[in-house]
Amino acid sequence: MINVERFNSDKIRELREINHITQKQLGDMLGISDRAVSKWESGLSKPSGENLISLAKIFNVHVEEFFESISCAKNKKEEISSGMESLTELYKTGRGPSSSHTIGPERACMIFKDRNKDADNFKAILYGSLAKTGKGHCTDEVIRKTFLPYKCDVEFNHILEDIPHPNTMELIAYKDNTEQDRARVLSIGGGSIAFENDVVRKPERIYKLDKFSAISDYCEKKNIRLWQYALENENDDFISYMYNIWDAMKTSIRNGLTDTGELPGGLGVKKKAKSLFNSQHVDETPVTRENRMVCSYAFAVGEQNASGERIVTAPTCGAAGIVPAVLYYQQQKNGYSDESIVRALMTAGIIGNLIKTNASISGAECGCQAEVGSACAMAAGALGELFELSFDKIEYAAEIAIEHHLGLTCDPICGLVQIPCIERNAVAAMRAINAVNLASFLWDTRKISLDTVIRTMKETGIDMHRSYKETSEAGLAKINIDIDEK
Template sequence: MKSIKEIYKIGYGPSSSHSMAPRKAAEIFLEKNPNAELYKAYLYGSLAATGKGHQTDEAIQKVYKDKNIEIVWEPETFLPLHPNGLKFEAYLNKELIDTYTTYSIGGGDISETAEFIGENLYEIQSMDELLEFCKKEGKSIWEHVEDVEGKEIWTYLREVWTVMQEAIKRGLENERVLPGSLKVPRKAASYYAKSQNTVGSQKNLGMIFAYALAVSEENAAGGRIVTAPTCGSLGVLPAILYFLKIHDKISDKKIVKALATAGMIGNFVKTNASISGAEAGCQAEIGTACAMAAGATTQIKGGSITQIEYAAEMGFEHNLGLTCDPLEGYVQIPCIERNAFAAVKAWECAVYALFSDGNHKVSFDQVVETMMQTGKDLQSDYKETSLGGLARICRPKIERNN
């Protein structure tokens, strides 16, 4: 299993698979072919189907700035290894001089084989193995992360936490409409203001909603963010952690340790299943984010490792079957609201697990397997193509309303 740094990538929204990864691929190809007179970027399958809304073309064009680049959209063509395929071509004197085919495989990663690249750091490959190891050694999950990744992991996670908080703060300040044809107004600032006029559980809910909306709206506007584990699902974890910091006065040190644990939870899904909405639907993105946030919250609240696993299992299980159907391909509807509700669900899963003794019948690893099987069984219309679900049903209504 790779470093948990691969779960938390610092970059710019709105999409890890549709903007961050294509941008990276574009940079690699340009570096190899700096002097071509014409470049072509072919976007296949899901990348082409939702690429306009996800700003895939803009991400590539930003890299090629003053170069001659042509974007070719091929939504009907699926390359063999993954639904998010892309190919670059470079021409000089009207001759093809180089090509590069790769895949955007989720969470901002690219790979020519559709397998995650990078050094395998962890021998442990599953949550069951991790629990057994931690129980035997008397260690916490975050301690195991430090043992494997070294103390420098804390420097990286502190930076992650800083960028997450900056995104929340900007998101609470920024108002105005989000970019794109849907004309979605930002809501975070008004949700936060209204939450301050209420008390008790309503106030808490309002604050969690506001924080999740803030990060997700910043992402939708192309702001600086951290994947957790993807861009579309990045509001869930920081919303809960920021709420715990502000509301429960939890220290940054404890929050960073919780990020380590959440990173392991996301890593298991990424390694053994998928965090790609194009591959397995929104359950792979929001479900994973909810599991990460539920596990992190349970740790902060003093839960045992068994309770952490239980909370993560529930956060994942109760998002099974969630389809990916963004309207017009924008990471806005249903994505932004979905982050807010998943953040609250993560909180509830943590409370539920903390009330229990940690014993339960369905394991996190079993849900990971179930999610992947469900993802494979889902029709491609429900996997980031904007052809099914809300994207199909709501499009005409939105057009009429405009």
């Protein structure tokens, strides 16, 4: 009987790529789905002993090739459990409409351009979701602008599907029409990027812990809050960085509340934040007013993002309106200081970082549950910190927020971050408030932990059909709306 506990998930991908076999082709050979192969390679599940024997035959290797020695497995486990990156890698300011389609590619091109100072011409090849929705997100425009004054040809490759991440791009540098350098870059969500084969050093993982259960236990033993845990791990400039993040959030709301006209892209979507903010009814109740205010703030940021203006990834551009809407309303209504809001943002950041580390914040990877669902959880955690709730209540509020976004698809019409994205930000902001209220009463009855629901989000995202993960191929994206090309 084969013991699969020491199964090395990287080995299947390595052998598959060496033999130029796609996940779908391998699945067909084994009589299973390509999603099952994907789960093996991501470590979410392990093949049966029978499947391992079949794999060994397909790749013409011994079954033992798929296993690690005990020492290697231990070292790998220690390496994987290396914690989380800085919150400055989560919260970033940049121009919309998409963190993975504009901010990420812009960062990648800047790095690649900087390391090829002698080049006189560039080329970018977009794959996966970048190819399918790049036009709607203006990815090609951002890339060309970043490489100025040099020329950059942008190719949309809709054929290659065997890629390491749905948002994959290839950058090529030329000198006198001769290739000088080539790099494959993954835009992994929230404006973060990863160069394949570690061409550029990955951000340091400064947090040792990467599970909410471990972090909350640590904080309770030391009698500190989540924001204080963040301060223990970040550098001396972190506090001023977070104040700048909050200032940028407030600016995006204020600018959005005064803006009018139509959003770019040709859908004819009117900007609604200003009218929503000013549309007070005679018989408006306090609850109705709260909903209207929160929604107007979320619309303001969403419309700024869709217009290509500067916003904060929280954790992404497409979900940027949720966290600031909830916190700005509390500051306006209850007079919370900027210091209190910044502490709440740190708490939200810990939750967002947990999701980014253990699941995904990329719509192209796990659907909109990874963007709006994550932002809703962050907003719930932030509000819980403002209200000085216990760790149990904060955890439950964040868990509720994610749980009721599980399976949410990323299918914006025409690939534009407008319908349903902007309205969805407003709905999620209200849901975050509801999650905190519910958690305040029922916190001691919960059955599911935050860590569990984050893991479930990842599994759901992997199982979700690719057509519903930022490809403009299914769902709302199939609705035929005439686009004004003028």
